Amino acid sequence: MPDKPGDLVQGTLDMLILKTVALEPIHGYGIAIRIEQISKGVFKVNAGSLFVAFQRLQRDGLIKSEWKATENSRRAKYYVITEKGRKRLSSETREWGKQVAAIARILEAS
């Protein structure tokens, strides 16, 4: 269990990144901001873990990256989801749904 609110549950960061990248090609900072925004500030992403996660996902072939200009015409690395990444995201989402439902039932039961 995270000891302070806002820390990510272990293993969910990859899923959040995949979800974010699945919407459109986006750079690292954008991903950090998007996760923070979507979660309404509940999740704060540590830069270190974020970049480790990028490396991991790239190596697993779930995302790929390319250098592009940003809207402020700065060079940045944009991440794009791959086909394999999409499949993984949908299976993880299903799995996640099941788990949440299960946890909810356990919590309600007590």
Added chain:
Amino acid sequence: MFRKEQVGRELDEELTGFLEMATEEKIKCGMSREDARREVRLEMGSLEVTKEVVGTAGWESFVETWWQDLRFAARMLRTNPGFTTVVVFTLALGIGANTAIFSVVDAVLLRPLPYKDSDRLVQLIEHDQKRGVDLDWVSFPNFRDWAEQSKSFEQMAAYKFHVLNLTNVSQAQVLFGLKVSANLLPALGAHPILGRNFLPDEDRPGRDHEIILSYATWRESFEADPQEIGRTLTLNGEPYTVIGVMPPQFNFPPKVPITSSVPSRRTEFLIPLGLAFNPNERDWNMLGIIGRLKGDIELEQARADLATIARSLAQQYPDQNQQIQVNVEPLLDQVVGDVRPTLWVFLGAISLVLLVVCANIANLLLARSTIRQKEFAVRTSLGATRLRLLRQLLTESLILATAGGAFGVVLAYGGVVLLIYLSPDAFPRLRDVAVNGRVLGYTFFISVLTGVIFGFAPSWEVSPVDLSQPLKAQGANSTWSAKHLHLRSMLVISEVALSLALLIGAGLMLKSFVRLQRVDLGFRAQNLLTLWTVVSESKSVPLQPAGFYRQAWERIQSLPGVKAVGAIDNLPLSGIHGGGPFTVQGHPTESDVDAPSAYRCIVSVNYFRTMGISFLQGREFTERDRGGALTVLIINETAAQRYWPGQNPIGSHLSFTVGRAQPTWLEIVGVVKDVLHDGPEVAAKPTIYMPFLQAPQAFMVTLVRTESDPTLLTLPVRGAIAEVDKDQPVLMTRTMADIYTDAVAQRRFNTALIASFGALALLLAMVGVYGLMAFAVTQRAHEIGVRVALGAQPWDVLKLVLARGLTLTFAGIAVGLGAAFFLTRFLSKLLFDVPQTDLVTFVVVSSCLGGIGLLASYIPARRALRVDPMVALRYE
């Protein structure tokens, strides 16, 4: 690996971009640029840490990090060439010496003998239970019974040393070789490269005139002419047909035993054994026996098999075979059994030296790690994990160890050449020594092992890093240096202890060697030349041995510079001896087994005078003691005391006939002082001397006592022989001093080797003591400065340093004494007349080491004296 750099650069750019975007975002929200930047940095943590974290995350980065470590380590070592050179050189010395010794162990002990399935080959010898001695040679009747009755052997073959004079060629020459049973080569799994092996039919008396040449003889004496097969050679005046040539690598027996009657040389020919069976020769031991075990027979089964046969032979022939057992040993054991303990001692000793090397290098690395403490602290605070630092250190150690190993192999090549050059000729299998794959594997293994051992010390120290200490500390870093000094002290103590143990071993061996040299051999070896000849047995040679030698000795006697000429068949120190049982008149014995026995030598008239052997009683042999006259004998002191205790043996009679046969009585006319026939380490045996004129024989060693350097007479003496008979080859001429040197060569070699190991360890240990003391003085310069400023006298300062150095040395000596007390027991077989815990050696070596330790700490102590208090304090 370029990818790694590119990834690093991209990561850099990406992170910077990330940082800037975050900053801009904050500015948009109304923060000032500086505030925004600070905020972002606080939120993100250090960029460098992030990089380290990202960098060490993946599995593939392991290899990349390792490569990075490697390059970094190489860079560190390059920037410090002095340190690196010292470490690599020390290591190369330790690993090289170790490799050289291991290559000897490998060649002599571990490698199989050069025969097909050589682990199936065994040597069969007899063991005389009553006298408790091994008899290397076996009689022909016993051999035949074994071969016929045993069921454990594919082949059982016999051989006998033999000497042939080759004549009817431009230069008459002597060949050393073997008479062999026809199945010897099949038993060894060897085949001639040219021609054929002996046929079973040729191994019979009268049909035995075929010869197989060794490759070297074929090449050197017959110009490698393939047409040589089928030609006839004149050997001992008789015709022999060449039927084959052995391959170049063939040699048998693998070790020429010291008791053989030929000097140690490679076998130059094989001829058939051609022995006639004579049931009365059951006590004539002359054959070496080897066997090849049948495929499914274990050594133990063969032993049981032979034990049964030996028991039945003992019942059948009690006079000769009572209490005679048969020992069946693997051929390899028979060859190298004598040197095995010695070699393991060498390997053990050189491994101790390697340990000292490790301790020394660990010490050097520790000294350096004080300088690098800061570097590690900085890297840690930048996010490097402890594991990463340990890996870094270990990588450096392994690089050093590998470099040391590589140079060590080069040194080992030289070392092997040196070892072969220095080693005694009689050392078995030493010709085969080479640095091969297994040796290199061993070297690699010990290199890595040493790398881990000495790399461990600084790693251990770096582990519990308190970051703030080394970063803050400038001069007074005493908080961690206490532990540091402790560790280094332990290392120095173990170095001193190990080298003390080695030096005590060396001391014991040196003392043994000195004792050995002082042993009175019973004759004067100086200014004595020996000349070895075998007069051909054949009838076609004009002169019989007696006539030939009489003329030869007369001619040599008349040469200028010759004081006396004598001769003997079994020359002392040469390894040649022979003898057997006899009967003392009035004390009949039932059989060979119960009879007294003695060495027998045949000597010329002037033998005792020429050798300088003094008479205790009675007279010398004279020209009148010849065939037809009363047969006379001279015995030595040991024989007189053992077999005629409390009596005067002069005028007593003995006979070489034993048992129920009718004895021929021989009269004792003199008693001489003992000669140490088997070398200075072996007590004198009872010996009986017979006059040459009453028992002339072909093989004699002529002794020439000279006025000055005996080698000057080599040519004149050979000339004298040629004048008597130009077809008479000379086996060799050697000075007695050289023969003595050979007799103690093994011991000299052992002593020199262990002593040099000890010296090496001593040198390393003293470098260790010196290094630590010098370091301590530098560390404490400030403290010493304060003391001097407060009025400490030079003596106080000196005492401060010396006391510490001596404490270390004495602690090392104390531990070393314990170790030596335990370890010298492995040396006991190599010592002579010195107990393994010889008090004098222990005390003398310890005090010497103490003295040298004092000296090693005195030099840094002197430096401490020169500490200028002002400088030391200002340095703070």
